[in-house]
Amino acid sequence: MSSASIEDKLANNKYDIDKEVHVSIREDICKKCDEHYCLYACPADCFKLTEDHITFSYEGCLECGSCKIVCDKDAIDWTLPRAGFGICYQYG
Amino acid sequence: MKQRFDAIVVGAGPAGCTCGYSLAKAGLETLIVERGKFAGAKNMWGGAFYGPTLFQLFPRFWEEAPIERYIHRHRFSLLTQDSSLSAEFTTKKFGEPPYNGFSVLRAKFDHWFASKAEQAGAIIATGLQAEDLLWDRNTVAGIKAGGDELPASVVIACDGVNSDLTDKAGLRGKLLPRDIKQGVKEVIQIPRHLLEQRFNLSGEEGIAWEFIGSFTRGIPGGAFIYTNKESLSVGIVAQLSALCEKKIGANDLLENFKQHPSVAALLAGGNLVEYSAHLIPTSGKAMIPTLYSDGFLVAGDAASFVLATGLTLEGANFAIASGTAAAEAVIRAKQKRDFSRKSLSCYPELLKQSFVLKDLKTFKKASLFLENSRIYSQYPELACDLANKIFTNDGKPKKKIWKLLKNSMKDRVAFSEILRDLIQIKRAL
Numbered sequence: 001m002s003s004a005s006i007e008d009k010l011a012n013n014k015y016d017i018d019k020e021v022h023v024s025i026r027e028d029i030c031k032k033c034d035e036h037y038c039l040y041a042c043p044a045d046c047f048k049l050t051e052d053h054i055t056f057s058y059e060g061c062l063e064c065g066s067c068k069i070v071c072d073k074d075a076i077d078w079t080l081p082r083a084g085f086g087i088c089y090q091y092g
Numbered sequence: 093m094k095q096r097f098d099a100i101v102v103g104a105g106p107a108g109c110t111c112g113y114s115l116a117k118a119g120l121e122t123l124i125v126e127r128g129k130f131a132g133a134k135n136m137w138g139g140a141f142y143g144p145t146l147f148q149l150f151p152r153f154w155e156e157a158p159i160e161r162y163i164h165r166h167r168f169s170l171l172t173q174d175s176s177l178s179a180e181f182t183t184k185k186f187g188e189p190p191y192n193g194f195s196v197l198r199a200k201f202d203h204w205f206a207s208k209a210e211q212a213g214a215i216i217a218t219g220l221q222a223e224d225l226l227w228d229r230n231t232v233a234g235i236k237a238g239g240d241e242l243p244a245s246v247v248i249a250c251d252g253v254n255s256d257l258t259d260k261a262g263l264r265g266k267l268l269p270r271d272i273k274q275g276v277k278e279v280i281q282i283p284r285h286l287l288e289q290r291f292n293l294s295g296e297e298g299i300a301w302e303f304i305g306s307f308t309r310g311i312p313g314g315a316f317i318y319t320n321k322e323s324l325s326v327g328i329v330a331q332l333s334a335l336c337e338k339k340i341g342a343n344d345l346l347e348n349f350k351q352h353p354s355v356a357a358l359l360a361g362g363n364l365v366e367y368s369a370h371l372i373p374t375s376g377k378a379m380i381p382t383l384y385s386d387g388f389l390v391a392g393d394a395a396s397f398v399l400a401t402g403l404t405l406e407g408a409n410f411a412i413a414s415g416t417a418a419a420e421a422v423i424r425a426k427q428k429r430d431f432s433r434k435s436l437s438c439y440p441e442l443l444k445q446s447f448v449l450k451d452l453k454t455f456k457k458a459s460l461f462l463e464n465s466r467i468y469s470q471y472p473e474l475a476c477d478l479a480n481k482i483f484t485n486d487g488k489p490k491k492k493i494w495k496l497l498k499n500s501m502k503d504r505v506a507f508s509e510i511l512r513d514l515i516q517i518k519r520a521l
Contacts, residue, residue: 035336041336043341065254088134090365090366091197092132
């Protein structure tokens with residue numbers, strides 16, 4: 001198999017994407033952070049470093065909780081998507 | 093008046109379904125709340141499951157449960173960049189009922205498991221999230237879900253590793269990256285005849301294959317391939333803290349692994365159908381939260397009941413056994429009409445009598461030992477290098493194996509380190 005990007009991989013998943021955002025970041029804190037552990041912890045590549053700031057998109061989130069655990073600055077407001085929304089595994 | 097349940101179980105995974113099933117069977121009014129659209133929608137695991145606890149609940153379960161294949165062979169490989177050294181174990185008994193293990197996909201399996209609880213009389217509410225606990229002074233008195241208050245005599249949190257309810261009950265501290273492994277997995281479809289040909293399987297036989305080596309770049313963890321009926325579960329397990337320190341994502345390690353020549357050949361022509369991720373609490377006894385309080389119990393991954401010994405990573409059996417123990421504690425409490433902390437204190441006692449707390453105690457030093465990076469880089473390299481020297485015929489005069497070993501060890505690992513690690517193995521495993 002040829003190597004696929006995370007984005008391509010996520011395209012195979014079934015999601016019911018909510019309009020409501022379930023994870024948000026405190027950009028003011030992220031701006032001062034040097035580690036950016038979230039970039040490596042997120043298996044769905046939801047965090048991106050562009051120039052000097054972190055952006056987050058919740059749509060591909062696999063609801064694993066890694067980002068909340070690794071962020072030692074408490075910059076991530078992490079909740080689960082509303083019931084019935086988010087990732088819907090067909091295999092698991 | 094609103095219905096008051098004897099018990100509300102939060103989460104329809106193996107722990108929750110077991111607990112709900114056992115409670116309903118004993119005649120308790122039981123509600124199981126599941127946030128996914130169906131039981132299993134939010135759940136993933138590697139994919140190999142070993143059966144004794146489920147066998148006790150449902151003898152001959154493999155005849156009705158959506159099992160992919162029975163695990164007939166175990167293979168273990170050490171990988172370097174371009175070499176591999178493998179060991180395999182199989183025995184006739186693994187191919188006969190009640191079998192030893194199975195490959196299983198959660199979306200179907202959990203759905204089946206929940207239906208068993210439903211048949212026993214539990215009410216399953218899917219697409220419903222337990223947002224908070226209901227309190228009566230210091231006693232848990234139910235949950236808040238979907239904007240409603242649902243009262244119950246007892247709440248059993250089986251809501252997984254990120255257990256929001258255990259946090260809300262104030263029973264555990266913050267999870268630490270060092271205590272957590274991240275699992276990422278791909279389900280790769282391969283035509284059945286091709287899969288059976290590649291893995292040398294016939295009928296319903298399956299293989300559980302685990303790997304450690306250079307693809308994790310020294311990060312504690314490993315990879316796996318489990319054969320399903322017409323697909324492979326291929327994944328990586330890696331310590332979360334080490335991923336952050338080394339600034340590498342688990343998906344990169346998975347790609348490293350998939351590109352290994354021995355692995356790539358197995359996956360060739362496959363079609364990725366799902367990419368999933370999940371956290372595993374792997375520090376064992378050291379990270380178990382307070383297991384109960386007034387009107388409240390914790391079971392399964394929410395209680396960090398996972399056994400990691402390096403060769404095995406076992407959670408489902410612990411989930412099922414702890415779900416059974418929690419149900420037993422609640423049934424006793426119901427008989428006494430007392431759901432206080434004191435009345436529920438038989439729960440840890442029941443866990444101590446079963447393998448759950450016994451195994452976690454026996455292997456309490458394992459997680460620290462498994463942080464030793466030599467296991468993931470130097471030893472696989474040493475073993476492959478030695479095998480290479482033994483099997484390569486270069487037409488030059490041969491050396492004794494002991495000499496070759498000493499040569500392979502050079503610049504990799506010292507005798508004193510091997511000795512120290514052996515002592516650690518004796519202590520930890």
